[in-house]
Amino acid sequence: MTEKHYVIVGSGVAAVHAAKAIRDQDGEAVISIFGEENTLPYNRIKLSKGLFTDLHSEKVLIKKEKWYQTNNIKVQHGTTITAIDPKDKIVVTADGQDVAYHRLLLCTGASNRKLPMAGTMLRNVHNIRDLNDADQLKDSLVSGDRICVIGGGVQGVETAWSFIEAGYPVTIVEAAPRLMGRQLDEQASNLMLQKILEFGANVQLGQGVKCITGIDCVQGVELEDGSILPCEHVVYSIGIVPKTSLAGQAGIEVQGGILVNENMQTSDPSVYAAGDAAEFQGRVEGLWGGAMEQGRIAGMNMTGSPVAYERAVPVTLFNAFEMYLFSIGQVDEQQCDTSVVPTDSEPYTRIFIKDGLIAGVISFQGVAASLPYKTAIEQGIKYDTFNNKES
Numbered sequence: 001m002t003e004k005h006y007v008i009v010g011s012g013v014a015a016v017h018a019a020k021a022i023r024d025q026d027g028e029a030v031i032s033i034f035g036e037e038n039t040l041p042y043n044r045i046k047l048s049k050g051l052f053t054d055l056h057s058e059k060v061l062i063k064k065e066k067w068y069q070t071n072n073i074k075v076q077h078g079t080t081i082t083a084i085d086p087k088d089k090i091v092v093t094a095d096g097q098d099v100a101y102h103r104l105l106l107c108t109g110a111s112n113r114k115l116p117m118a119g120t121m122l123r124n125v126h127n128i129r130d131l132n133d134a135d136q137l138k139d140s141l142v143s144g145d146r147i148c149v150i151g152g153g154v155q156g157v158e159t160a161w162s163f164i165e166a167g168y169p170v171t172i173v174e175a176a177p178r179l180m181g182r183q184l185d186e187q188a189s190n191l192m193l194q195k196i197l198e199f200g201a202n203v204q205l206g207q208g209v210k211c212i213t214g215i216d217c218v219q220g221v222e223l224e225d226g227s228i229l230p231c232e233h234v235v236y237s238i239g240i241v242p243k244t245s246l247a248g249q250a251g252i253e254v255q256g257g258i259l260v261n262e263n264m265q266t267s268d269p270s271v272y273a274a275g276d277a278a279e280f281q282g283r284v285e286g287l288w289g290g291a292m293e294q295g296r297i298a299g300m301n302m303t304g305s306p307v308a309y310e311r312a313v314p315v316t317l318f319n320a321f322e323m324y325l326f327s328i329g330q331v332d333e334q335q336c337d338t339s340v341v342p343t344d345s346e347p348y349t350r351i352f353i354k355d356g357l358i359a360g361v362i363s364f365q366g367v368a369a370s371l372p373y374k375t376a377i378e379q380g381i382k383y384d385t386f387n388n389k390e391s
Helices: 013-025 065-070 131-140 154-165 186-198 245-249 288-302 367-379 383-390
Strands: 005-009 030-034 073-076 081-085 090-093 098-100 103-106 110-112 147-150 170-174 202-205 209-214 218-223 228-230 233-236 240-242 258-260 271-273 278-280 315-320 323-329 338-340 349-354 357-363
Touching: 005 013, 005 098, 013 030, 013 288, 065 073, 081 245, 103 288, 131 233, 147 154, 147 218, 154 170, 154 186, 154 233, 154 315, 186 202, 186 323, 218 233, 258 271, 271 288, 315 367, 323 367, 357 367, 357 383
Parallel strands: 005 030, 005 103, 030 073, 103 271, 147 170, 147 233, 170 202, 258 278
Antiparallel strands: 081 090, 090 098, 110 240, 209 218, 218 228, 315 323, 323 357, 338 349, 349 357
16 A cells, blocks of 8 residues: 655744644655755744844744654755646656655745735845745844834734834834734724833834835835835745645646645645735635644645634734733724723723624733633633623
């Protein structure tokens, strides 16, 4: 009997959790993870949160090397998969090797969305997607350099905090009227803004960047109103674009991401997808927790253990500028019936309600306080019931 070979393309958190699920179900099969970077899979969240820490230490790894050895999981470092042959069930490496698979999982991830403006090719324009990006950015810095962070989402604000902690002057530019608009309501965003300003950062809201100025390297950014913000570095974070080309070229159905069903199965029954590259029910989640769960579900189904993916409650945990906040579930008031700010709520908390149930929560109470709210949303608990328990 031919030995089963599970091939995983990509080395993020979805890949690791898929490999674990496969090994838990099948102790004999060959499992191979192919990653483009020359390192074991690591926690990419650390790239912004811990930019100036040792990003090459074991602490940033999702699993240590011994775990892969113990579970007999092969990690092929620095190996790019350039093609898939679904008919013959083969993937092709950049150096021309053919690798046969029984089941294939695409965890190809996403790239950072590019800035659509002049000046992006100047030296010292950065985005941070992998360890090499982070290393190059830090190597280019000189004491006193001014940093312009374009994008006021989670990664942008966390990156700004890393620079502030390291002693660099920072300006955050966000085209929307408030910071972290997808995760925070107006009041919470205003509280965040005031805290950021207290730490000496400059924040420009409500207008985008027209272009990046300079001759060979960055000298500043020009805003839409024509004003110039002098700076020596630009770091941008304006969203992600799923990497779908490998799947698309193989004839696998893609739209915004690689299309998958509830089993994380693509249009090819032997090929699965998970994480930032996967699109489920019209949405690419782009969240760490979702990628973990999608990887686990994919691994289970690849081994013949049927289980359906249920979209996780979106959770954002934020720890920067000495703020400890969380945003869980549906926090768009237009999508809910009402919202409540408890009168004794200190620090700030807003609870979003739909059909009498808790739909979402924004709170500065700290990470530990998020767990009861997350459970209430997952279990469909009515706000009145929850409120009585908490009283």
